Amino acid sequence: MPPNESANFDPLFSLVLVEPQIPPNTGNIARMTAALKIPLYLVGQPGFDLSDKHVRRAGLDYWEYADVRLEPDVREFFSGIPDERLHFFSKFADKNYTEATYARGDCIVFGSETSGLPGWIFEKYPERFVSLPIFQKQVRSLNLSSAAAAGAYEALRQITA
Numbered sequence: 134m135p136p137n138e139s140a141n142f143d144p145l146f147s148l149v150l151v152e153p154q155i156p157p158n159t160g161n162i163a164r165m166t167a168a169l170k171i172p173l174y175l176v177g178q179p180g181f182d183l184s185d186k187h188v189r190r191a192g193l194d195y196w197e198y199a200d201v202r203l204e205p206d207v208r209e210f211f212s213g214i215p216d217e218r219l220h221f222f223s224k225f226a227d228k229n230y231t232e233a234t235y236a237r238g239d240c241i242v243f244g245s246e247t248s249g250l251p252g253w254i255f256e257k258y259p260e261r262f263v264s265l266p267i268f269q270k271q272v273r274s275l276n277l278s279s280a281a282a283a284g285a286y287e288a289l290r291q292i293t294a
Contacts, residue, residue: 144171146235146288148281149242151207151250154180158246160196161278165285167198177207180245207251214240219261221250222284224274226262233263235288243284246277 148166153159153175166173204210220233221242244250265275265283
């Protein structure tokens with residue numbers, strides 16, 4: 134179920150991972166989303182089983198407090214969300230993540246560690262992309278859990294300001 138379709142649940146925002154591949158990253162992100170009391174959507178096919186000990190170890194004792202929701206179909210998931218509610222993070226975006234305006238109910242979206250977001254998402258939502266600054270050209274990317282934390286806490290800062 135896409136965010137905000139339940140009358141009983143009104144999160145500040147949701148964090149979305151599209152086909153994550155590295156268990157400890159997802160575990161770290163699940164711990165953060167538990168701390169923020171926001172849902173974590175795992176969309177598409179994760180590259181691991183959620184019972185993987187590395188996912189659980191990274192989530193520590195907080196895993197039971199994480200609201201992790203599995204959505205198997207990437208296209209179907211995004212089809213139910215208005216474009217203006219989506220913030221896609223990509224190193225290929227020109228707009229800085231702090232220049233975006235985040236609002237209650239938005240989705241903060243990250244792609245796979247190995248392949249990023251699917252090409253059709255770039256084509257369908259070209260104006261909805263933001264990036265985190267990387268000033269050293271030799272550094273090709275940031276760790277997914279670090280990037281998710283930066284995006285989540287900027288959204289939190291704006292929404293609760």
